[in-house]
Amino acid sequence: MTRLRARAASRLRGGVVATLLLATAVTGGCTTESRLTAGGAPQRTSTVTVLAAASLTDPLTSLARQYERAHDGVTVALSFGSSTTLAQQVAEGAPADVVAFAGTPALDQLPKDATDQGGRATIARNTMEIATPPDNPGGVRSLADLARPDLDVVLCASTVPCGKAADMVLSRAGITPHVVSREVDVKATLAKVRLGEADAAVVYHSDVVSAGDTVKGVVIPTAQNTTLDYPLVWLNTKPDTTGFAELVRGTEGRAALTRAGFLAP
Amino acid sequence: MTDAAEPMAAEPVAAGRIRAAGGTRLGLLAPAGLAVALVALPLLALLLRADWGHVLDHLADPAVLPAIRLSLLTTTTTVVLAVVLGTPLAWLLARAQGRAAAWFRALLTVPLVLPPVVGGVALLMAWGRRGVVGGPLYEAFGVRVPFTPVAVVLAELFVAMPFYVIAVEGAMRSVDPRFEHVAATLGASPWRSFSRVALPLAVPGMAAGAALAWARALGEFGATITFAGNFAGRTQTAPLAVYVALERDPQAAVSLSLAMLVVSIVVLALLRGRWVR
CATH class of the missing domain: 3.40.190.10 (Periplasmic binding protein-like II)
Structure with missing residues (x-):
């Protein structure tokens, strides 16, 4: 009897999981196409x-x-x-x-x-900038600091524009940073700094601006920088x-x- | 030992009851066929769209081998840890009654339904440099968990361990407690009756659970990229390498996907012959 009950229970559990998965798939796939105005008449959507x-x-x-x-x-x-x-x-x-x-x-x-x-x-247009956590635990003051082995640096993947731009800036300056991760896009890269998991990231100037006081920006001089x-x-x-x-x-x-x-x- | 389970085997179902009316069968065939197509078609497309002449070249890419090696290493570690830690838990849950066990069971189900990325965020909050556990760890010993292979294993364990425990718990529940009672009356200690009677009976369930956990760990993407990051040779597992390769060279991504498909099929085939039916 216990055996049967256990089977039924495990089946039930499987069913619940499947139902939940299905529910997410269905709700996630819907978009509202038709809207009604206050008067009830359909309008251009x-x-x-x-x-x-x-x-x-x-x-x-x-x-x-x-x-x-x-x-x-x-x-x-x-x-x-x-x-x-x-x-x-x-x-x-x-x-x-x-x-x-x-x-x-x-x-x-x-x-x-x-x-x-x-x-x-x-x-x-956009330029590159170094982002650090607000308290700048790594004491980053310039691009050259990124070469320090004690710093955990995060860059965008070399396949995406922000990664290509960062690679260009770093190689032109002759710097090989201690990179711990190459993230899939610039927001993911910045997130690692905002969370305090990385000491520095090379991101767009605009991302440092939009992140407000959750990160600190360290300017890269024009001579070393690139514009997109x-x-x-x-x-x-x-x-x-x-x-x-x-x-x-x-x-x-x-x-x-x-x-x-x-x-x- | 396994012979002991024979008398408990279910009665064979009357064959006539399975053969339902022809109409019903046709009504079932259409959705069943569609179900097969939905699963088989993408796999087939992978084979059709592969650039067979260059698969080996793609696999020789310097980023590919380290990714596959890292995937095999971390998933194996994950399965070993899941078996070592998850088996006792599954046993306790299988024999436990009452509220606490139900709560633990519910807790274990959460990672099964949680989006993996959310799992990655949760892992960062726990093990990150400013995390609940990771923070003190970093302050005291300078140990940083994220961006390391350890983080990859933690992410894989988070998503795969529940699969193992729930599968094994089911298998262990179906072990008749009377066997343990008999062992006890013959003078076996609780540990001995667990290790010599219950555990061997649960081995097929454990193998199935381990295969499930391994497969889930191998496919892990969201929690890994969120928590462990993406760095070739260190935290870039095969699924992450596929994702990154897709942006650089889609054909290389297809080749790498094929390699993962082959590895998965080989492992499942090996397991199937031995334990998984």
Whole structure:
């Protein structure tokens, strides 16, 4: 009897787990497509899908909310990741209306005809900066300090733009840092510093700005630094696609990007 | 020893009851076929899209071998630790009654349903340089757990141990307590009746649990990248290497995925013959 009960119990447990998994899958997969106005009449609903470099998370999120407030019924769906991953996703057919990359190399990964229907423009520039925890436990004062073996340094993976830029800055300065991890994108890299797990990271200046006082920035002199252009690509001419692209390129977009620590193009 | 379990084997189910009406069977075949396709299709696609001429070149990439080696090393360590620590726990849970056991069981189920990334954050909070345990450890001894192979094992244990314990607990519950009572009446100490009677009867369950735990540990991604980071040769396990390779050279990622597929199938096949049915 105990044997049977145990079996039934373990089966039940399996069932509960499966149900939970299914429930997450189902709820996670739903998006609200139709919205109703207060009067009950259906109105124009549309979704602009934006894929953007992780470093653009803060300014694009606020611009998206701004666009949604100004255009009732329009949803701006945002997805952030490394530019390399995003370009690949678009190439593999991921639905996207607007994409924004850190650096121009990711553009090469887009399908050749990607901008035929839409267009592209440079929206911002960014430089590299050292981020440390607020109390700077490693006492980092310059790029040269990163060569100290007692410092735990975190960089972006060498396959993504922030990792390539960091590698370039470090190799030009002739510095081999004690790297403990190469993270998948710039936000993951910065997170290791914010959590105090790493002593320093080489990230974008804009990330140091948007992290506020949760990290301390150590400036890399212009002579040793590098600059990345941020291209914005709109892949079609649907009204909300170009509308959102114009908002990002316009004065309000410029202001949001500058506030987030980006340089004007 | 295993023969002792024979008299307890379930009665064979009447064959006629399985052969349901033809219509029912057809109604079952469609969803069943779809289920098979959903699992088999991606695996097949991996084989179809592989660049077979260059698989060996891709695997010779300097980042690949260390990743596979690290994966095998950490998953083996994880399984050994799961068996050493998880078997006594499974036994205690299998024989325990009452509230506390139910709570422990529920606690063990949490990592099964928790998104692995959340597990990684939890591990950082516990073992990180400023963590609940990791903080004092770092202050006192200068030991940093994250970004080390130890962190990889901790992440894998966190997600895989529950699989082992729950599988083994089920197997141990099905060991009839009367065998232990008999052993006790013959003068065996509780430890002896556990190690000589109950444990051997639970071996098939332990092997199945170990295989499950190993597979889960091998596939671990989210908790590892969050907690242990990603550094070639030190914390970059095979799944992390696949993810990073996908950004640099998708074909290399496919080749590495194939290698993992082969390793998984070989291990499961070896286990299947011996213990796992």
